[in-house]
C-alpha cells in the first residue's frame with residue numbers, strides 16, 4: 001500500500017497547480033452494465049474533458065485494440081505546437097467481474113490509472129471517469145466525453161454531463177476539446 005502511494009504522489013503533484021483536489025474519497029459512479037470491451041475498441045475522439053494538465057494539444061484521439069497477450073493497446077495522438085505527437089500505453093481489465101473498469105498506463109514505471117467507462121452506446125459516445133484517492137483524504141479526478149466523431153450533438157454532451165452530475169462528479173469546469181482543422185495539414 002505505502003509503496004504505491006510513493007509511486008503515485010510524484011506523478012500527481014505536478015498536476016496540483018491546475019487540478020483542484022476534492023475532499024473525501026473518490027465517488028463510486030455506477031458503470032456501464034454488461035460492458036463489452038470488443039465493441040468499445042477502435043477510434044475515439046476527445047470531445048470534452050475536465051482540464052488535464054498533461055493534455056494541452058488539440059485533435060486528441062485514442063485508438064484501442066487488443067494485443068496478442070490479452071492486454072489492450074492504447075494509442076493516443078494530439079497536435080501540439082503544430083506537430084503530431086503520439087503516445088502508446090497499455091490497458092488492462094483488472095477484475096473480470098468489473099469489465100467497465102480499465103486501468104491504463106502510459107509508461108512501464110507508472111502504475112495503472114483508473115479508466116472507468118460510466119456509459120457508452122459503443123457507436124456514438126462514451127462517458128469516461130478516472131479518479132485517484134490520496135491517503136483517503138482527498139482525490140483527483142479526470143473526466144472525458146468521447147465520440148466516434150470529432151464533435152457530438154449538444155444534447156448528447158448535455159446528457160453525458162448529467163450522467164456525471166448524477167454521480168456527484170463535479171463537471172462545472174469541463175471544457176470542449178479542440179477538434180477543429182484536424183484533418184488538414186497542420
Ligand SMILES: *[C@@H]1O[C@H](CO)[C@@H](O)[C@H](O)[C@H]1NC(C)=O
Nearest residue numbers: 043061062063075076077086
Ligand atoms: C487510429 O486509427 C486510425 C485508423 O486506422 C488511424 O488513421 C489513426 O492514425 C490512428 N490513431 C492513432 C493515435 O493511433
